[in-house]
Amino acid sequence: MNNEQNRTLIFEILRYNPLIKGDTPKMEKYQVTEAPGMTIFIALNEIREEQDPSIQFDFVCRAGICGSCGMIINGEPKLACRTLTANYPKGVITLLPLPGFELIGDLSVDTGKVMRQMSERVESWIHDQEAEDVDLTRLEERMEPEIADEIYELERCVECGLCLSACATKRMRDDFLGAVGFMRLARYAVDPRDKRTGEEFYEIIGDDDGVFGCMTLLGCEDYCPKDLPHQTQIAYLRRKMALGK
Amino acid sequence: MKVIYTDSLVIGGGLAGLRVAIAAKQRGYDTIVLSLIPAKRSHSAAAQGGMQASLGASVKGVGDDEDVHFGDTVRGSDWGCDQDVARAFVNTAPKAIRQLAAWGVPWSRVQRGDRQVVINGEKVTITESDEAHGLINSRDFGGTKKWRTCYTSDGTGHTMLYAMDNKAIKLKIPVHERKEAVALIHEDGVCKGAIVRELITGQLIAYVAKATTIATGGYGRLYSVTTNAVISEGIGTAIALETGLAPLGNMEAVQFHPTAIVPVGILTTEGCRGDGGLLLDKDGYRFMPDYEPDKKELASRDVVSRRMIEHMRKGKGVPSRYGDHLWLDITLLGEKHIRKNLREVDEICQYFLGIDPVKEYIPVRPTQHYSMGGVKTNFKGESIGLKGLFSVGEAACWDMHGFNRLGGNSVAETVVAGMLVGEYVADYCADTPLKIDTKTIDSFLEQERVKISDLLNRERGENPFKLKKEMQKIMMDKVGIFRNHDDLTKAVEELKVLNKKAKNIALRNRISSSNPELVEAIRVPKMIKLAQCVAYGALLRKESRGAHSREDFPQRDDKNWLKRTLAYWKDENTDLPEIEYEPLDIMKMEMPPASRGYGDDQTIAHPDTEKREKEIEQILKDNPGIDRIQTQELINPVEVPERYQGKNERVGRGFK
Ligand SMILES: Cc1cc2nc3c(=O)[nH]c(=O)nc-3n(C[C@H](O)[C@H](O)[C@H](O)COP(=O)(O)OP(=O)(O)OC[C@H]3O[C@@H](n4cnc5c(N)ncnc54)[C@H](O)[C@@H]3O)c2cc1C
Ligand code: SF4
Ligand code: FES
Numbered sequence: 043m044n045n046e047q048n049r050t051l052i053f054e055i056l057r058y059n060p061l062i063k064g065d066t067p068k069m070e071k072y073q074v075t076e077a078p079g080m081t082i083f084i085a086l087n088e089i090r091e092e093q094d095p096s097i098q099f100d101f102v103c104r105a106g107i108c109g110s111c112g113m114i115i116n117g118e119p120k121l122a123c124r125t126l127t128a129n130y131p132k133g134v135i136t137l138l139p140l141p142g143f144e145l146i147g148d149l150s151v152d153t154g155k156v157m158r159q160m161s162e163r164v165e166s167w168i169h170d171q172e173a174e175d176v177d178l179t180r181l182e183e184r185m186e187p188e189i190a191d192e193i194y195e196l197e198r199c200v201e202c203g204l205c206l207s208a209c210a211t212k213r214m215r216d217d218f219l220g221a222v223g224f225m226r227l228a229r230y231a232v233d234p235r236d237k238r239t240g241e242e243f244y245e246i247i248g249d250d251d252g253v254f255g256c257m258t259l260l261g262c263e264d265y266c267p268k269d270l271p272h273q274t275q276i277a278y279l280r281r282k283m284a285l286g287k
Numbered sequence: 288m289k290v291i292y293t294d295s296l297v298i299g300g301g302l303a304g305l306r307v308a309i310a311a312k313q314r315g316y317d318t319i320v321l322s323l324i325p326a327k328r329s330h331s332a333a334a335q336g337g338m339q340a341s342l343g344a345s346v347k348g349v350g351d352d353e354d355v356h357f358g359d360t361v362r363g364s365d366w367g368c369d370q371d372v373a374r375a376f377v378n379t380a381p382k383a384i385r386q387l388a389a390w391g392v393p394w395s396r397v398q399r400g401d402r403q404v405v406i407n408g409e410k411v412t413i414t415e416s417d418e419a420h421g422l423i424n425s426r427d428f429g430g431t432k433k434w435r436t437c438y439t440s441d442g443t444g445h446t447m448l449y450a451m452d453n454k455a456i457k458l459k460i461p462v463h464e465r466k467e468a469v470a471l472i473h474e475d476g477v478c479k480g481a482i483v484r485e486l487i488t489g490q491l492i493a494y495v496a497k498a499t500t501i502a503t504g505g506y507g508r509l510y511s512v513t514t515n516a517v518i519s520e521g522i523g524t525a526i527a528l529e530t531g532l533a534p535l536g537n538m539e540a541v542q543f544h545p546t547a548i549v550p551v552g553i554l555t556t557e558g559c560r561g562d563g564g565l566l567l568d569k570d571g572y573r574f575m576p577d578y579e580p581d582k583k584e585l586a587s588r589d590v591v592s593r594r595m596i597e598h599m600r601k602g603k604g605v606p607s608r609y610g611d612h613l614w615l616d617i618t619l620l621g622e623k624h625i626r627k628n629l630r631e632v633d634e635i636c637q638y639f640l641g642i643d644p645v646k647e648y649i650p651v652r653p654t655q656h657y658s659m660g661g662v663k664t665n666f667k668g669e670s671i672g673l674k675g676l677f678s679v680g681e682a683a684c685w686d687m688h689g690f691n692r693l694g695g696n697s698v699a700e701t702v703v704a705g706m707l708v709g710e711y712v713a714d715y716c717a718d719t720p721l722k723i724d725t726k727t728i729d730s731f732l733e734q735e736r737v738k739i740s741d742l743l744n745r746e747r748g749e750n751p752f753k754l755k756k757e758m759q760k761i762m763m764d765k766v767g768i769f770r771n772h773d774d775l776t777k778a779v780e781e782l783k784v785l786n787k788k789a790k791n792i793a794l795r796n797r798i799s800s801s802n803p804e805l806v807e808a809i810r811v812p813k814m815i816k817l818a819q820c821v822a823y824g825a826l827l828r829k830e831s832r833g834a835h836s837r838e839d840f841p842q843r844d845d846k847n848w849l850k851r852t853l854a855y856w857k858d859e860n861t862d863l864p865e866i867e868y869e870p871l872d873i874m875k876m877e878m879p880p881a882s883r884g885y886g887d888d889q890t891i892a893h894p895d896t897e898k899r900e901k902e903i904e905q906i907l908k909d910n911p912g913i914d915r916i917q918t919q920e921l922i923n924p925v926e927v928p929e930r931y932q933g934k935n936e937r938v939g940r941g942f943k
Contacts, residue, residue: 061488061800078608079550079639091752095804096796100324102516105553106638107445107631108328124638146465146487147801154325154464158456167457168391176389178382179933179942183389184421185396191627193393194440197449201327235391 049076051127053085054136055097059147069136070094082115082122082135086149098148106267109200112207113149114138119204119265122149140207157201163219164227164246169238189234196229196275198268205272208261217251221262221272224253228275231282244283253279289492290728293319294716296480296496298468298523300326302444302701303680304502305451305460310709311498312458316716319494320462321483323518326452330504330516331701334444335556335631337426337436338702339695340380343937344397344422346415347434352937353377354915355432358878360696363430363587364689365833365843366880367537367851367871372666373687374877375925376703381935383702384423384437391450394423395438405563405620407583408573419938427561428694430587436695441558441631444698451702466492469809471499471526471676472723472731478676479723481526482735484809489800491735493728497719498675498712500668501527502705505658505681509818510767511759513655514547514554523682525813527662528820533673534853534867536663536684538817539824542692542834543768545591547654550609553639554656555632555649557694560584562628564617566595567648568603571614579885589691589834590885592653596768607650614648621645653768657681657697659688659834660821663853666926668708672855675719677712679704686851690833710928739799742808748793751807758785758811758818766822771838775826782819783862789815820854820864827866828852830891845880845893849873873899877923914943 051074058067072089083104090097099122102110106124113122116136127135143151160166176183205221212218227247230236247253256276263272295311297304300322312318320326343351356377361368388394399420401412406427428436439446455462468481472493480495503523507515527533545566546555560566566584568574578594579586586594595613598604604611617625617632622645625633629644636644662678663671664685670676679685680701685708687700765778789812796804830844831837850868857865873879873895880896882888906921913921916934934942 059801062798081551081639090803095752095794095807096798096802098801098803102324102328102518103330103333104517104551105333106634107333108330108516110324110328124634126638126641150801154328157325157327158462161453161456165457167453168389170389173389176385178385178931180385180936181938182385182423185393186421187396187398187424190393190396191440194395194442194446197393197446198442200332200445201325233391233393235389 049133051076051085052134053089054134055149056138057097057148058145060145061147076127080127082125082127082137083111085127086122098146098150100150107200109202112140112153112202112204114140114207119207121202121267140203142207142212143203153201153203156203156206157222160219160223160226164223166226166230168230168233168235170235183235185234189232193229193233196225196232196270199225199270200268202267204265204267205262208265210259210261211255211257215251215255218255219247219252221266224276224279225270225272228279231279240282240285247279248283253283288729288732289490291319291492291494292721293317293494293496295498295500295712296494297321297500297502298481299502299504299680299682300462301329301502301504301680302331302448302451302698303705304500305455306702306705307500307502307677307679307709307712308460309451309455309458310706311713311716312460314713316713318460320455320460321466321468321494322462322464323467323486325464326455326462327448329448330519331448331698332445333516333554334698335441336428336558336561337438337443337695338384338447338699339428339431339435339693340384340437340699341377341433341435342381342384342423342425342437343433343940344419345425345434346413346419347427348425349939351433351435353935354919356380356435359431360687360693361878362883363691363693365691365883366845366849367540367689367832369666369686370876370878370923371925372685374919374923375666375707375927376687376700379703379707379927379931380699382931383699383706387447387450387702388423390454392446393439395440397422397424408563408565408619416939422938426558427585428557429560429582429585429591430693436561438558440627441556441629447698447702467806468523468526470731470735471530472728473530473532473673474723474727476532477674479727482731486806487801489802491732493732495721495723495728497721498677498715500677500679500712501662501682502678502680503682506814506817507655507658509759509762509814509821510655511756511763512552514544514552515655520810520814521658521817522810522813524661525817527670527673527676527678528816528854528856529813530673531855531857533670533676534663534855535820536660536686537690537824537852538660538820538854539828539835539852540659540690540833541655541821542588542657542659543592543653544588544656545595545653546615546651547656548635548640549607549612549650549652551639552654553635555615555635555651556629559615559617559629559632562624563620564615565619567614567616568598569605570603574598574603581884586885587691588694589836592768593836595653605650612650612652615651616648617644618646618648657692659690659692660684667711668704669711675715677708679708690835706931707928710930739805739809742792742794742805743797743799745791745793748791749788751792751804751811754785754789754792755807755811755814758782758815762818762821766825769836769838770825772826775822778822779819779826782815782822785815786819786862816856816864823864824852824854824866842889842891844891845896846891849880849893874902877919
């Protein structure tokens with residue numbers, strides 16, 4: 043744990059409430075006395091409780107698990123709850139909301155809407171006519187242990203949206219599906235319970251808004267907090283698409 | 288006036304709420320889910336460890352079945368649970384997990400052949416059978432006789448919630464995000480929906496429904512240090528209480544988890560100990576076997592937490608600037624296991640503590656974790672005081688956990704209760720016309736509108752953030768793991784003062800739209816009421832049972848206290864809840880009270896216990912040759928919706 047005590051940290055935070063008429067975006071400065079083990083989560087709450095009760099941001103699990111707290115911290119998209127202030131030796135921390143999402147206010151953005159749309163677009167569920175008629179009293183269908191692990195690897199995505207905010211293609215093309223969608227689709231492509239054919243997957247991502255639009259700049263992989271294998275999977279999907287068609 | 292009509296309104300988008308929504312939708316009813324946040328971010332996602340279901344596929348689970356699961360659950364509850372509910376639960380859990388497998392959860396699977404595991408500090412080789420290969424695997428958890436906790440590496444809750452939400456998306460169930468239910472609408476003792484605040488615009492909306500389900504999770508944030516999410520504030524539970532009609536059950540039953548990291552309280556899963564991790568003191572000494580020679584680190588949670596505090600009180604804690612703690616040692620599990628099966632733990636250690644759990648010990652301390660209490664319902668999930676109001680998951684006191692819940696039994700409860708209660712909600716929708724006087728809607732809306740405008744107009748008053756902190760400190764210091772008359776009395780008095788102060792909150796940021804201070808101001812008075820239910824219930828309960836541990840009344844007292852606490856808040860102007868009790872009927876129990884098997888048994892027995900034991904003996908004598916399932920049906924017949932009846936198959940055992 044960090045032993046540097048009582049540093050005074052400077053937070054520069056983008057403040058803007060689109061619901062207040064006439065409000066304009068501005069950077070505001072706050073000072074916080076650092077405590078050992080302090081995270082951006084702890085610091086922001088201190089600012090809200092003691093200095094400015096109007097400041098907006100989103101945290102849920104505060105443990106790096108739920109994906110709520112993505113923001114741009116000194117230029118990099120990160121999960122704020124698991125970012126220690128000690129990682130910033132200069133003691134100046136600039137916070138901006140994640141780009142590419144509708145701004146709710148200050149550091150709070152609407153990731154929920156984008157992720158639901160993504161799920162609807164890639165039809166993020168098992169496609170199997172028979173799944174509803176499974177006899178629940180009987181043994182479950184077997185699965186090879188490695189396949190289960192492989193699916194889980196891809197399902198570790200927490201829909202934080204950091205990959206989208208770091209994606210140059212997405213910035214140019216709003217309809218570009220982005221890494222989170224590719225990961226989701228790859229997850230179903232390796233799942234034997236999903237009976238979709240290569241052709242059906244192609245329908246969803248076989249164009250320039252899909253895998254072929256990716257310029258392989260890999261901002262996504264650099265910033266994914268769950269270390270998902272974007273590069274490998276995008277290549278896998280491309281191969282699969284090429285074969286499927 | 289904005290009014291939205293639906294058949295089934297579900298407040299809460301975690302595992303429990305989504306499962307109820309799916310059930311009603313599949314039966315053809317219009318359904319809306321409300322959530323503070325996107326559903327997939329609900330706290331269910333944080334469950335790492337696993338879900339209990341007696342599949343018995345892994346070699347260490349062989350011999351497991353509903354009966355063993357039932358016994359563990361009832362003993363775990365310290366006989367405080369509703370045995371009908373626990374029975375329906377254990378019988379349905381295998382079906383629930385198999386359904387989730389069909390819906391996409393990538394449960395970890397059994398690999399045939401040899402596998403090295405750590406049991407009781409030793410490396411042991413176990414051999415999985417050929418016939419179990421590819422079936423759902425299970426791991427060891429505290430308080431269970433078999434390895435019953437099914438899991439997906441250490442992302443069980445995450446994968447369950449994703450599968451559940453994806454299923455809801457497939458069924459086109461709308462989830463209205465960033466909405467907060469702030470009051471229930473009711474008329475003539477029947478619930479008709481909720482008044483909801485849109486958290487971005489601040490608009491108040493009336494959601495009017497035939498059936499309303501509260502699935503808002505736990506209320507860990509009544510305490511200053513908790514493993515729960517920051518949104519686990521119990522508002523759903525509180526709005527039920529505020530109707531004056533719906534009672535809350537067993538609010539004093541609050542679970543502390545043995546291993547949350549110090550100081551921030553983030554959980555390291557019970558899977559750490561289940562997989563072989565040990566608890567060590569400041570001398571590096573493994574102390575649990577001294578206290579609990581039989582189950583050691585894997586005794587029930589309440590027991591381990593108390594033993595840890597006892598050991599620290601003997602001066603064996605590791606001193607730190609945040610007070611004493613103990614060590615969790617998982618180094619013996621090896622790098623491969625930790626990086627794969629305990630990866631969330633690994634990440635938490637690296638990011639929040641800056642340590643590598645492969646090489647270093649983890650500083651841990653018992654921390655608030657789970658709310659056994661909640662909206663008291665019958666076995667159908669319906670409130671016992673307000674018709675048309677249902678509740679499931681951690682928000683509810685369906686009452687399968689009594690005074691202590693077993694690890695892995697909670698996510699299991701969310702999906703099993705969701706399945707069963709979801710059917711009853713659909714039945715209710717079928718039988719109930721949507722009829723309401725618009726004046727009723729109006730008056731409930733107006734009531735909330737006035738409350739908010741009072742808050743926005745008050746010039747001077749209390750700071751809601753400060754009140755919350757004070758409440759959390761009172762709960763932490765005086766209503767914690769060990770409780771006594773003096774501390775509890777103080778807590779009750781101090782909370783009364785806070786209750787009064789909470790009627791006089793004033794804001795610095797006086798806007799009605801998106802405003803975190805206003806959100807806090809709406810929530811804090813409700814949270815204080817819940818805290819009062821916990822503290823007052825704890826003061827009155829003069830015995831120790833499960834997680835409720837009184838230093839001045841160390842015995843479990845079945846003679847006087849085999850009953851469930853019911854807390855009502857009938858009059859807004861009073862400063863204490865009214866407490867009533869509902870006796871548990873031993874003569875209907877499948878498993879009459881006995882010793883839990885920890886320490887010396889000092890239970891004060893109830894006279895019916897012996898009577899019921901004899902009665903059961905007689906029933907068995909009168910019906911020679913019946914199998915275990917017929918036995919259960921005779922001793923403890925339970926009602927389960929037709930589609931979820933039927934015996935469960937197990938590998939190597941069939942349907943027996
Ligand atoms: C760190 C941690 C680890 C755990 N691990 C395990 C485990 O391994 N095994 C196990 O069995 N159990 C575990 N548990 C317990 C288990 O995860 C929870 O009890 C369970 O997931 C609760 O699910 P739920 O659906 O009842 O509520 P939640 O998942 O908490 O969902 C609550 C929902 O209600 C919504 N909501 C709340 N208030 C309102 C309101 N006023 N208006 C509208 N919406 C509202 C929220 O937005 C959310 O969608 C763990 C708990 C924690 C904290
Ligand atoms: S792929 Fe990674 S960065 Fe993108 S949303 Fe998922 S977890 Fe976040
Ligand atoms: S708050 Fe959940 S990931 Fe940061």
